[in-house]
Amino acid sequence: MTQFYLIISNSSLPAFSVAVNFFSYFTILTNIIVALCFTVLLAGQESSLGKFFSQPKILTAIAVYISIVGIVYNVILRFIWDPQGLQRVVDELLHSVIPILFVLFWLIFVPKKVLSWGDAFSWLIYPIIYSGYILVRGIYSGLYPYPFIDVNELGYSKVLLNTS
Numbered sequence: 001m002t003q004f005y006l007i008i009s010n011s012s013l014p015a016f017s018v019a020v021n022f023f024s025y026f027t028i029l030t031n032i033i034v035a036l037c038f039t040v041l042l043a044g045q046e047s048s049l050g051k052f053f054s055q056p057k058i059l060t061a062i063a064v065y066i067s068i069v070g071i072v073y074n075v076i077l078r079f080i081w082d083p084q085g086l087q088r089v090v091d092e093l094l095h096s097v098i099p100i101l102f103v104l105f106w107l108i109f110v111p112k113k114v115l116s117w118g119d120a121f122s123w124l125i126y127p128i129i130y131s132g133y134i135l136v137r138g139i140y141s142g143l144y145p146y147p148f149i150d151v152n153e154l155g156y157s158k159v160l161l162n163t164s
Contacts, residue, residue, distance in 0.1 A: 024137060025145045026130055027073065030065045031094050034102050037062055056114050061123040063106040068127075070099030076148065131163045 011018045022028060037053045045054045052058060073095035083091045134149060144150040148162045 021143065021145070024134065024143075026065075026127075027069050027094055029130065030062075030069050031098055033062055034066055034098055056110050056112070057119040057122070059106055059110045060115055060119065061126070063103055063110075064123055065126060066099045066102045070095060070103075072146075077146065080147065127163075135159070 013021075037059070040047070040049050040053045044050055078095075131149070134144060135151065138144045138149075138151055142152060144152070147153070149159050151159050154162070
């Protein structure tokens with residue numbers, strides 16, 4: 001929420017546009033999934049949502065997604081901007097601290113023996129839907145949240161290669 005506040009308070013765009021842009025980042029959506037997962041697990045696993053999030057294959061999928069956030073940011077995106085002050089703190093939390101903590105949680109607490117390579121195909125659903133959404137949204141808005149998926153600059157063939 002701090003990231004959203006910082007972006008909305010520093011933008012001249014209408015609040016709705018800022019909100020749509022904000023929730024179009026894989027980083028934001030994935031950190032929301034992590035927060036929801038931990039909240040549900042802490043609240044109890046008796047509910048249907050608790051049973052869903054306590055499944056090893058679901059926890060592994062989330063670990064994959066948040067790892068992507070950390071790796072892509074720290075290898076590709078970290079060097080294209082220089083956040084300052086509170087923005088830097090939030091940036092580090094979203095892109096480094098939370099990914100590391102979730103992966104540590106996964107390594108320590110998630111049983112791995114019940115996982116199979118076949119599970120990996122279902123883990124692709126979220127990134128594929130996200131990529132489709134971003135590409136369709138970009139057709140109408142001309143805006144892409146990350147430079148490596150900017151069709152205006154790179155063209156579809158390069159963007160499809162980058163997202164593969």
